[in-house]
Amino acid sequence: MAAGQKKQSTPKAAAAPAAPTTPKDAEPQPQYIPATTLLKNVVRAMALIAIAGVASPVSQLNLSPVFGSIPASLHHQQAMTLTALAGLGIRRLLKGYVSIDVSAWVTVIAYWTPLIQCYLYPHSTQLGINYGPLIVESLTYFPLLFLSMYAVSDLLDTVDFARWDLPSSLGDAILPMTSYVGVSFISRFFGALLPSFIGQHVYLTRIGLQMLLASASAFITPSKLLALAFPAILHTLWINPHSPADHAFQSANASLVASQNFTILARQESLTGYVSVLENYADNAFRLMRCDHSLLGGEWLVTPDSYKKGQRQKESIFAVFVLLEAVRLVENPALSPIDNIPRALDIKPLPESSKSALVIGLGIGTAPNALIKHGLNTTIVELDPVVHKYATQYFGLLPNHTAIISDAVRYVSDTSLSSPGSFSYIIHDVFTGGAEPVYLFTTEFMQGLHALLRDDGAVAINYAGDLNLGSTKLVLNTIHAVFPACRLFRDTPAPEDQKEGDSDFINMVIFCVKNDLGMGKEAVGFREATSEDWLGSIARRNFLQPREELEVMYVYDKEMPVMGRGDVAQLEAYHEDGAVSHWEIMRSVLPAGVWEMW
Numbered sequence: 386m387a388a389g390q391k392k393q394s395t396p397k398a399a400a401a402p403a404a405p406t407t408p409k410d411a412e413p414q415p416q417y418i419p420a421t422t423l424l425k426n427v428v429r430a431m432a433l434i435a436i437a438g439v440a441s442p443v444s445q446l447n448l449s450p451v452f453g454s455i456p457a458s459l460h461h462q463q464a465m466t467l468t469a470l471a472g473l474g475i476r477r478l479l480k481g482y483v484s485i486d487v488s489a490w491v492t493v494i495a496y497w498t499p500l501i502q503c504y505l506y507p508h509s510t511q512l513g514i515n516y517g518p519l520i521v522e523s524l525t526y527f528p529l530l531f532l533s534m535y536a537v538s539d540l541l542d543t544v545d546f547a548r549w550d551l552p553s554s555l556g557d558a559i560l561p562m563t564s565y566v567g568v569s570f571i572s573r574f575f576g577a578l579l580p581s582f583i584g585q586h587v588y589l590t591r592i593g594l595q596m597l598l599a600s601a602s603a604f605i606t607p608s609k610l611l612a613l614a615f616p617a618i619l620h621t622l623w624i625n626p627h628s629p630a631d632h633a634f635q636s637a638n639a640s641l642v643a644s645q646n647f648t649i650l651a652r653q654e655s656l657t658g659y660v661s662v663l664e665n666y667a668d669n670a671f672r673l674m675r676c677d678h679s680l681l682g683g684e685w686l687v688t689p690d691s692y693k694k695g696q697r698q699k700e701s702i703f704a705v706f707v708l709l710e711a712v713r714l715v716e717n718p719a720l721s722p723i724d725n726i727p728r729a730l731d732i733k734p735l736p737e738s739s740k741s742a743l744v745i746g747l748g749i750g751t752a753p754n755a756l757i758k759h760g761l762n763t764t765i766v767e768l769d770p771v772v773h774k775y776a777t778q779y780f781g782l783l784p785n786h787t788a789i790i791s792d793a794v795r796y797v798s799d800t801s802l803s804s805p806g807s808f809s810y811i812i813h814d815v816f817t818g819g820a821e822p823v824y825l826f827t828t829e830f831m832q833g834l835h836a837l838l839r840d841d842g843a844v845a846i847n848y849a850g851d852l853n854l855g856s857t858k859l860v861l862n863t864i865h866a867v868f869p870a871c872r873l874f875r876d877t878p879a880p881e882d883q884k885e886g887d888s889d890f891i892n893m894v895i896f897c898v899k900n901d902l903g904m905g906k907e908a909v910g911f912r913e914a915t916s917e918d919w920l921g922s923i924a925r926r927n928f929l930q931p932r933e934e935l936e937v938m939y940v941y942d943k944e945m946p947v948m949g950r951g952d953v954a955q956l957e958a959y960h961e962d963g964a965v966s967h968w969e970i971m972r973s974v975l976p977a978g979v980w981e982m983w
């Protein structure tokens with residue numbers, strides 16, 4: 386190499402550009418979803434949330450004629466919460482592993498629900514009152530709720546929070562909880578709204594609402610899977626005896642006549658429940674009015690055989706409704722003059738024809754009819770228009786009365802202020818089957834009744850319960866706090882083998898006077914009933930006069946709590962035991978098949 390010559394380097398081949406690498410733990414980039422698709426998914430999710438929420442009270446409504454409203458709700462809310470969270474949680478766990486659209490199956494289950502219920506109801510006795518409703522809903526509503534929440538979670542997974550510079554973890558936390566809160570809110574809101582319009586249209590009946598929800602689901606999630614629902618749809622439209630269609634009514638009657646010798650004369654769903662009139666033509670023919678899993682009253686009918694035995698008119702089956710009429714027999718010795726010297730309250734007595742009576746809760750109208758026949762100016766406050774309609778149409782409620790189809794709480798509150806001292810007699814009879822309307826037993830309501838009575842007036846309150854239960858003690862203590870002079874009578878004798886502390890669920894009537902002038906319950910006396918009081922009725926001759934051997938001893942305890950408007954939760958907490966006991970009693974009064982074929 387020559388001196389000073391530079392050494393030349395051999396050029397190297399240019400290195401190929403390195404391929405981009407992705408760390409093993411890096412998350413895949415979210416797939417871009419058009420805004421229109423995203424909007425459709427959100428709308429579908431909201432619709433499924435609405436359907437699942439509305440289906441909750443509708444499910445409860447369909448269980449109440451067979452199990453009663455309170456027993457049907459015993460495990461509903463807890464199971465609903467677990468099911469909804471499970472549907473949301475499982476979809477989150479399977480995110481990225483399983484991609485199945487289950488929304489179409491919501492429609493299939495919704496259409497099959499009436500059929501499944503129809504074939505489970507005849508087994509209600511075997512299923513039992515404690516877990517029967519839970520078992521039925523585990524095969525109907527809860528699968529619908531689970532799949533709805535699963536589908537909602539799947540749809541909302543498409544929401545990309547990164548578009549708004551928000552962490553994806555925010556969506557993982559907010560969306561599931563928002564979905565659950567939405568279902569829960571809609572369930573409660575629609576449940577409170579439902580009684581105001583139930584039964585006003587074929588689609589607003591129990592079965593109608595189920596079919597409406599299924600159709601709404603089919604509309605928002607169209608699928609070929611709908612073909613699987615056709616057998617259930619045909620069954621509901623043509624075979625299900627609970628359907629509101631005329632042929633379903635005939636089918637129900639054909640089944641009842643063949644198996645139980647009962648006929649449904651009329652039925653309608655209304656704001657207090659499923660109301661129907663039933664008739665039985667066995668050895669002793671009778672007619673009943675039913676509301677859900679309870680009886681509002683009944684009458685023995687006049688037949689050739691009963692006529693030969695001396696029955697000349699329809700007679701009340703239940704003694705308690707006759708006993709309520711004994712409010713007319715109440716005599717208050719505290720107001721009678723002593724040695725021709727008037728007491729502190731100088732009250733001019735009214736003749737019977739000038740007296741007014743208030744009846745809160747109609748039933749079939751046994752007691753109100755008697756008051757009307759005795760010439761009393763009678764006002765009836767009844768919440769349910771269907772009950773008033775059927776009492777008039779099928780049980781001969783006399784027309785010459787003032788009918789107030791309204792909430793008794795509002796009526797008493799308003800009238801006690803505008804027209805105090807209006808009534809000589811008040812009959813309070815609102816028991817509805819294991820659960821009384823709690824606001825009609827508060828101190829405020831009792832104070833309203835107290836204000837409505839004349840100074841020489843008396844009130845008769847029907848209450849069904851067990852004296853060993855806290856609910857009964859709470860109600861009786863509340864009544865005594867406002868009316869210190871009261872006496873209690875049961876409608877039937879206690880069982881001979883009953884021991885102290887045994888359960889004894891009874892109908893009782895509490896008679897109270899407005900003023901006792903310090904005499905206490907000694908101020909509640911009764912005159913002897915006469916043939917004029919009996920109105921030619923055998924039942925009144927046997928049950929109208931309060932009998933000493935049927936009196937229930939109860940001592941008012943000032944230390945025990947009473948129930949104001951803000952304390953009704955105390956009574957509601959006791960309803961479970963009372964409602965379960967009442968269900969068992971009703972199953973002994975009528976065959977299970979009658980309750981199940983509503």
